[in-house]
Every structure is written in C-alpha cells, then in structure tokens.
Amino acid sequence: MTGTDALTLALGAVAVGAGALVVTTRHLVRAGLYLVVSLGAVAGLFLVLTAELVAWVQLLIYVGAVVVLLLFAVMLTRAPIGASDDLDRPGWPAALIGGGAGLGLAALLVDAYRWSTVELPEPGTAERLGAEVFGSWVLPFEVLSVLLLSALVGAVVVSVRIPGRRR
Amino acid sequence: MRPVIPYVAAALLFGLGVYGVLRRRNAVLVLMAVELMLNAVNLLLVTANAAPLATVSGPPAAAPAAPDAPAVDTAAAPPLTGQAFSLFVIVIAAAEVGVGLAIVLQLYRLRATIAVDDVPLDTHTPDTGPRAVVAAAPAAPARDGSASREPGPGERARGAER
Numbered sequence: 001m002t003g004t005d006a007l008t009l010a011l012g013a014v015a016v017g018a019g020a021l022v023v024t025t026r027h028l029v030r031a032g033l034y035l036v037v038s039l040g041a042v043a044g045l046f047l048v049l050t051a052e053l054v055a056w057v058q059l060l061i062y063v064g065a066v067v068v069l070l071l072f073a074v075m076l077t078r079a080p081i082g083a084s085d086d087l088d089r090p091g092w093p094a095a096l097i098g099g100g101a102g103l104g105l106a107a108l109l110v111d112a113y114r115w116s117t118v119e120l121p122e123p124g125t126a127e128r129l130g131a132e133v134f135g136s137w138v139l140p141f142e143v144l145s146v147l148l149l150s151a152l153v154g155a156v157v158v159s160v161r162i163p164g165r166r167r
Numbered sequence: 168m169r170p171v172i173p174y175v176a177a178a179l180l181f182g183l184g185v186y187g188v189l190r191r192r193n194a195v196l197v198l199m200a201v202e203l204m205l206n207a208v209n210l211l212l213v214t215a216n217a218a219p220l221a222t223v224s225g226p227p228a229a230a231p232a233a234p235d236a237p238a239v240d241t242a243a244a245p246p247l248t249g250q251a252f253s254l255f256v257i258v259i260a261a262a263e264v265g266v267g268l269a270i271v272l273q274l275y276r277l278r279a280t281i282a283v284d285d286v287p288l289d290t291h292t293p294d295t296g297p298r299a300v301v302a303a304a305p306a307a308p309a310r311d312g313s314a315s316r317e318p319g320p321g322e323r324a325r326g327a328e329r
Contacts, residue, residue, distance in 0.1 A: 002168070005172060008173050016176055028193065028196065031196055039202075039206060042209070046210075054250050061257055066202060066260070070268070089189075094189035098184075102181060102182015109178055115171065116169070118168055128247055129247050144258050147258075148258060152265070154269070
C-alpha cells in the first residue's frame with residue numbers, strides 16, 4: 001500500500017460517504033452542500049489519477065456551476081429550510097436496485113482487477129489533452145458545441161413561457 | 168497504484184446515484200442523484216484511462232505492455248481517450264442539468280409542487296394559469312374550479328381548428 005493507494009482510498013471514502021449523505025439527508029440545502037464535498041473528492045481522485053485538466057474542469061463546472069444552479073433551484077422552488085419528512089418514498093425497491101447495481105458493478109470490477117498494480121502514466125496536462133481532443137475527437141467536440149447551444153436555447157424557451165399567461 | 172480502489176469507489180457512487188433517483192421524491196434531489204451517477208461514470212473513465220485492463224500486471228509487477236511492435240510509440244505517449252470522454256460527459260451533464268432545472272421550475276410554476284410522484288401522467292390538464300392551480304392546490308380539482316376562466320391560447324387554437 002503506497003501513498004497513492006492511501007490517497008485514493010481516503011478520497012474515495014470521502015466521495016462515497018458524502019454521496020451517501022446526499023441521497024439520505026433530510027435537509028435539501030445540506031444535500032447540495034454534501035454534493036460539493038463528494039464532487040470535490042472526485043476531483044481530488046482525478047488529480048491523483050493524473051487527470052489534471054479534468055480535475056480543474058470538474059471543479060469549475062460541477063462545483064462552481066452545477067451545484068450553484070441546483071441551490072438556486074432549491075431556493076426558487078421555495079424549499080423548506082429545516083428538515084422535511086416528505087422527501088423520500090418508501091424505498092425497499094430503491095435500496096434493492098441501487099445496492100444491487102453498486103455492489104454488482106463493484107464485484108465485477110474487483111473480479112477483473114483483483115489486487116493488481118499499474119504504473120501511473122504521464123499526467124494529462126492541458127497540452128496533451130488538447131492535442132487529443134482536437135486531434136482525434138474533433139467531430140464529437142463540434143457536435144457537443146451544437147448540443148450546448150441547443151440546450152441553452154431550450155432552457156430559455158422552456159422557462160420563458162409562463163403557463164396560462166396570455167400573450 | 169492499485170486501480171481497484173477508484174474502480175470500486177466509482178461503482179459504489181453509481182449505486183448511490185441509482186438509489187437516490189429511485190428513492191427521492193423531490194425533483195431537485197433526483198437531479199442531484201443523477202449528477203452523482205454521471206460523476207461515477209467520469210471517475211470510471213478517468214481510471215480506465217490510467218489503468219486499462221490490458222496493461223494490468225499481477226502482483227509480481229511484470230508489466231508486458233503490448234507485444235506488438237507498433238505499440239511502442241503509443242506506449243511512449245499513451246492516448247488520453249478516457250480523459251477526453253470524461254470532458255465530453257461533463258459538458259453533456261452541464262447541458263442536462265440546465266434543461267432539467269428549467270423543466271423543474273416550469274413544473275413548480277404549473278403545479279406548485281416538485282414532488283415527482285404528484286405529477287399525474289394519465290390526465291392532461293390544459294393551461295389553467297398559476298392562480299387556478301394555487302387556489303385548488305391538489306391539482307385534480309383545478310379543472311372543475313376553472314370552468315369559468317377565459318380560454319387559454321392553446322384552447323383557442325384548438326377551437327379554431329374545429
């Protein structure tokens with residue numbers, strides 16, 4: 001067990017623990033804040049796994065933008081401030097399916113990788129990742145820009161129209 | 168580096184996301200659980216980029232890269248396909264959460280609730296306006312109580328068709 005392993009173990013434990021709190025807490029706002037912790041720990045895992053640029057993009061977009069958007073949605077839908085009891089459905093099927101999916105995937109990956117070791121590759125700096133994206137994956141990149149534009153327009157169109165208002 | 172640790176963390180995060188999507192009633196919390204799932208997939212992609220199954224060696228750490236001759240120059244600078252795909256997934260997640268939250272806010276305006284199991288799937292309520300919905304909160308009697316209102320733009324269009 002090297003230092004890298006200890007680091008991945010600690011960050012993975014933080015990510016999974018905060019994720020468990022996200023799906024079980026009874027405070028809406030705290031769920032968003034636990035999501036920040038979980039996504040930040042995943043960003044740290046990206047750093048350990050030599051994905052520098054992905055880690056910073058994760059921090060910028062997820063922690064910076066997506067969580068703020070979610071918290072704004074919590075505020076705009078007039079969520080209760082304290083703990084609320086009606087956030088959950090009675091959930092044995094959910095526990096069964098979620099636990100089955102998680103533990104099944106974990107068992108599959110453990111069976112595939114056992115306790116093996118690999119050497120970490122060179123860090124994925126912005127230069128190398130940029131060369132990869134603009135060398136091999138130009139078409140998906142362009143399609144994604146069109147997707148982002150249409151999502152922007154779609155979000156505006158959906159939220160501008162107030163139901164029942166006469167034009 | 169033992170790749171099994173981040174792989175198992177990704178699998179458990181995905182399971183937690185599935186559990187959250189199925190368990191939560193609040194639509195915003197459902198979206199948070201979806202974000203957890205997308206992040207698990209990102210972690211899986213990045214880990215697979217650092218430790219693909221073909222290059223995993225056993226505990227003796229005898230790493231046979233790839234026996235082919237042309238694999239030499241790719242071993243010098245291994246491709247970053249997994250990281251590029253995780254960037255794409257992050258972009259798709261951003262688009263998804265934007266549109267999803269717009270839909271959630273519209274649902275809140277229409278029904279004054281965002282509990283996903285309060286949304287009637289089998290009845291189509293025409294545009295009753297926010298006042299009618301707020302006056303008759305449980306959404307079902309809203310159609311009866313709004314009989315004297317003015318016809319919405321959709322209804323007028325349908326009447327013109329007839």
